[in-house]
Amino acid sequence: MTASEPRSYSPAGPAAPVVSLATPGDYLQLLKPRVMSLVIFTALVGMVAAPGPVGNWPLALLSLLAIAVGAGASGALNMWWDADIDAVMERTKGRPIPSGRVPRAEAAAFGGLLSLLSVWLLALSGVGYLAAALLAFTIFFYVVVYSMGLKRSTPQNIVIGGLAGALPPAVGWAAVTGEAPLAAWLLVAVIFFWTPPHFWALSLLKSADYEAAGIPMMPNVRGAEHTRKLIWWYSLLLAPLAVLPALTQAASWLYAATAVLGGAEFLRRAWHVRKGGRDSAPGSLFGFSILYLFGLFAALLIEHWAGLHG
Structure with missing residues (x-):
């Protein structure tokens, strides 16, 4: 069995009949x-x-x-x-x-x-x-x-x-x-570069879970300190990247303001994770990262539906 193959799984034991007890x-x-x-x-x-x-x-x-x-x-x-x-x-x-x-x-x-x-x-x-x-x-x-x-x-x-x-x-x-077009792929890029600091913050909190399951998350393979550094560097890439859609037809001033202010707060929290001073820092960043991504895309939605675009 290779590492990429799932182990056989039967919650009731190998001899138990497979019976669905599922609800909607x-x-x-x-x-x-x-x-x-x-x-x-x-x-x-x-x-x-x-x-x-x-x-x-x-x-x-x-x-x-x-x-x-x-x-x-x-x-x-x-x-x-x-x-x-x-x-x-x-x-x-x-x-x-x-x-x-x-x-x-x-x-x-x-x-x-x-x-x-x-x-x-x-x-x-x-x-x-x-x-x-x-x-x-x-x-x-x-x-x-x-x-x-x-x-x-x-x-x-x-x-x-x-x-x-x-x-x-x-x-x-x-x-x-x-x-x-490029504008659409910039939105893709925002989520793509948001994902690592978001999930690595969670993995710092749940490293024991991932260790037990044998999943090679960054804190378990390279250590918590290396993961904190990566969170910081990816956050430094994310914050300015998230402003770029405002330079295309996809976004305007409300999105730009949200990206700048939200990016600054994202960096502040990522820096606290990088310093490793507070145990609550990864959880704080993880929670804010969800709000940050939602805020960016909500700003786009408001701009277009409220006629603020352009």
């Missing part, structure tokens, strides 16, 4: 609704930030539904593959598969079916096929490249694997325009 809520949990909500939000912002008004809102909302289903499918397939390590981590052992409520094979079939459905639906509802291709790539990257390949093999798992979570703005943009 368990299947909803398989979709990782909190992650899905972020995907929906950033994809919606990508749609709205694209130049010109959204021509057909019913089709745009159908496209958004397809993107949401694709995100949920990725979550279900990730839980299928990671059931063994989820079973030994405190924050994940209550998930539907390790708790025995949903059989692994059922979760795999569920995620696979939703993946096909989401790409097909986006191909029908979007403008052209670029958005559907990007969604298919996102699902593939998250499940195969990140979950099956990177997560168990390298401490750079979050850095490279973060691309999957960063792509929704480009998918949403392409769904309503058929294109994904």
Whole structure:
């Protein structure tokens, strides 16, 4: 068995029959609704930030539904593959598969079916096929490249694997325009460079969990001090990068102000993590990082819907 292969997992023992005790809520949990909500939000912002008004809102909302289903499918397939390590981590052992409520094979079939459905639906509802291709790539990257390949093999798992979570703005943009220009990819870049300091702050808090599961997160492989340095350097890259969309047609003054002020606060908290003086610093940065990303994309949404853009 290689490090990238999931260990066989049976919550009731190897001889127990596979019986589904799942409720609709368990299947909803398989979709990782909190992650899905972020995907929906950033994809919606990508749609709205694209130049010109959204021509057909019913089709745009159908496209958004397809993107949401694709995100949920990725979550279900990730839980299928990671059931063994989820079973030994405190924050994940209550998930539907390790708790025995949903059989692994059922979760795999569920995620696979939703993946096909989401790409097909986006191909029908979007403008052209670029958005559907990007969604298919996102699902593939998250499940195969990140979950099956990177997560168990390298401490750079979050850095490279973060691309999957960063792509929704480009998918949403392409769904309503058929294109994904530089402005859309700048929004992708913001999420991509936000992901490492966000998750490394969490990994500093949950290093024992990751150690027990055998996941090579940065604090467990290179140590807490090295991780704090990386958080600081990535934050230094993120703060000015997040201002760049204001130089394109995607954003304007409200976004710029949010990016500058939020970036300054992000750097302040990242510096406290870098110094390593307070045990609460990683938790403070982790919590603020969520607010920061939401604030950036909310500013974009307000600019376009309130006519503040331009």
